[in-house]
Amino acid sequence: MSTPIRLGTRRSALAQAQSGHVAAALEKVTGRAVELVPITSEGDTNRASLSEIGGLGVFATRLREALLAGRCDFLVHSLKDLPTAVPEGLVIAATPRREDARDVVLTRHGAPLHELGSGSTVGTGSPRRIAQVRRRAPQAEVVDIRGNVDSRLARVASGELDAVILAAAGLSRLGTDSPLKREELGLAEWPTAPGQGSLAVETRADAPEELREALSALDDHDTRLAVTVERAILEGLDAGCQAPMAAHARVEGAEIRIRTVVYAPDGGRRIGLDVTEALNGEYIHRNGSGNGADAADGAGPMHAARELGLAVARRLLDQGAADLVPREHPDFS
Template sequence: MTRILRIATRGSALARAQTGMVADQITAATGVPTELVIIKTEGDTSRESLASLGGTGVFASALREALTRGEVDLIVHSLKDLPTAAYPGLVIGGVPEREDARDVLCAQGGVSLADLPEGARVGTGSPRRRAQLLSLRPDLEVVDIRGNVDTRLRSVERGDLHGVVLAAAGLERLGRLAEASEFFDLELWPTAPGQGALAIEAREGDDITELLSIEHGLTRTAVRAERSVLATLEAGCAAPIGAHATLDGDLLVLTAVVYAPSGEAELGCTRSATLTGVDDGVVAEALGAAVAAQLLEDGAAELAPLGGAA
């Protein structure tokens, strides 16, 4: 009997698209057939803000429960939505190559952020994006929105909002990147730790050799550094924090910024570490911890609610 890998996903168009991409890559590389299993999460059914629900981790819990019960074999997560704390019995078995980590603006008339009218209404469900928007354009009315990509883009098409801020990678996976009116430079606008990357979670001890075919070690190393910032600060995935790591030869460069929710102030830190090919993950985590420690020493806990202040 041919083994079929059952891969859990949320039911949104984006979740199904990115899970389907991973499934196709696994089958193409290994010949192992796959089956997508749609699972509803609290984040999909509730209309409350992500912050009030406890952050984007609400999207992961139902999927993880299905995996631990043996109902599926793998889960595909957007890494930016995955809590940094380890989940008992589960491991990140594969991290494919990262796509574009930038945020984009999708605005009426295809205009840039600078060209939006005074007092324009811009939608986002992310406290980080809210702070970044207000830091550049304090006159904006930033509207807390929920819903999938189509819902958010329709709010602009209908004229309910002048624009929305979304992830470039998500639009690319849906074939809608052409609707972006401006790409925000990561040096000015660092995004959520892990943005643009996917994580495939599996049960600890399972044979997951199929995942070796899609593993991208450099991406895993970079996102480990970014997520280490969050873990050290004890901040949730929805906290007003941006972090992005890049590789320049064997040099891993990490920048992280903590924002006041109002956008009126921010603190940043950039540090680097040399990778040798031995224990690079440990080096990456140490780099993230060092950046977070510097941010705390500089007073980041006075800007945003961070558990790492102690």
């Protein structure tokens, strides 16, 4: 009997659920068992605000250390929590098909977010969502919260909060069935974090070829194209994954459409771009399939997608985005 493939995962219910989906898919591909290896990340033990912790991989660093140390064979991350720089010795082997990338507002009585008035409380720990709430519901009070999905929903159900904002994909993966009322926020007016709704399957660069080939079978090409563009925008802005910015790209037929916005932390100002690029144009689909390819390979469609994202970031910076987002690598000179 073959040895199980070891999947490193955070201990949270959501992480275990999304890792379980990937494990089941890999078992179908390989015919081998996949066992979950729970790992505690800094983000699971540090209860400080996400805006205070920063975006330097608080949910990924411990997992990556375990992978490099040989304690597991591959990892599954929420892509929106993953820093844009991939450590030496590791590769993103697959990005499975993206689920719903939207945010969802959950309330007791179904009042839409924009109707929440003075005295209303909206819970979220994301600087991007905080800025968006301050634009959509300027009279409401934003409460900086942490905790798992169930604890956040409970704070609304109990009346402690009037609303919370969560990722639609997380609710779907958990199979959450809540009596709270849902308001899905459209991506045109409420774009979400780079990579939201997507998973990243990561392994060592020197992993057995058999494993890397099996993992690449889980890759969805259109998802990888889109998230490569989104994350390159974040990279080009030199901002962390908790920056008050949004980027969403989607493949539509022969085009890729990009919506990106950078917000002032107080929501008072924003800089946005809408870009459409032909997939058979200069940037995308020049060479190769891109299946399982690293976005930094230097050739092929994923390299081209990254270049497109960096070009969009430069346009944002030219319009003043650097004045709105905290830099991941501040200049101390």
